[in-house]
Amino acid sequence: MDQPFRTVLAAFACLAFFAWGGTARAQSPDFDFYVLSLSWSPTYCATQQGGRSSQQCDGGERYGFIVHGLWPQYEAGYPEFCRNREPQRVPNALGETLFDIMPSMGLIGHQWRKHGSCTGLSQKEYLAETRKAYDRVRIPDTLAEGEKQLTLSTAQIESAFVAANPGMTTRGIAASCEGRQLEEVRICLTKDLQFRDCAEVDRRGCQRSQIDVPPAE
Template sequence: MAFTPRATASLLAAALTVLVALGSTAAFSQQRTQERRGERAGEFDFYVLSLSWSPTFCAAQSSGNRDQCGTDKNFRFVVHGLWPQYEKGYPDFCSSGEPARVPNNVGRPFMDIMPSMGLIGHQWRKHGSCTGLTQREYLAKTREAFNRIRIPDDLASGRAALTLSTDAIEEKFVAANPGMSRRGIATSCEGRRLEEVRICLTKDLRFRDCAEVDRGGCRISNVTMPPAR
């Protein structure tokens, strides 16, 4: 098909409009990324303490994680992370004067509750950097938050597999922790297994409600907690 000079000019103008629009979209996306990465450390509303059920994590590890999932390990609930949150959304990967890598002498004393230096380092870079704390302060705050929680005895044992509703899991945590509300806790699942229990805390680690976190919980009726090894 032959194009007239006018038609050719129209096609070129349309193509140029599309290219400009695509360029603007890319620039806007890059700007939004820069804005997220530029979030200011220490400016957030509350914390989420995420407790991972280690047997679920280890069941999905094909190559194994020896620190957490070795045959001589039998972790139950461990800390996935202590996450600064906004009422909607959360900051991540904030600028910090601390190094990106967490030194062994700083991280290893916390491996009883966060059993991997890889996990500790990642949590520092993504979440801890946004708290306004140093690495040592962030890890100490994480332990303080973990110690704040009483894990229900029947959930903590890990002696045998348990299958129960997510409501029952949350109710057990609420019953074991005075001041905790069902509106301040959420479970997450991996398939039909319990993955994590997420608990909302104020900056001084008191229990608080958190609507967005609560809404994001697992929606299936029952989950299984695999036994510890």
């Protein structure tokens, strides 16, 4: 191979490295707002996937709402799996700080790779922001207890959150369902964690007139 051709190949390889990978360049956090997704653990643990999550579902703890994730969003759609300078894997010592509200290293790692990587934050900053977002929301007493089976409309669930959280409106929250059971409550927050409306998220809430809220066991 002659020298000029080698030079061209080297230059091309250099450009490809910076364009596609290596230690990937950080992606600008150009999203519009966050969604804090709170999963109703009893519904998840009754699924086949939940049955494989021993840390969350068979660890002896009685969970109601846990954090599914803190998701950066556009007004329509959302970014995911963004390139950044942080490692893919979340160290156990860092993830364990969230176990009281997010009791699974698998869940924490996946949420970092899919969503946290698009925030422009470091792993430590993203998990700290997740904690702050969770602390920002007060779980209504009727749902926080989880002592007995409830059957409620999505409007009742959303209204209970609105009543417990000044500044939240029913246009900024959506309850989702898994079949006939409560799956998640998704709450929209500004980048500085203030409640805000979010039309697309609100539209995608559960359409059933009533859903069951299984007890936390």
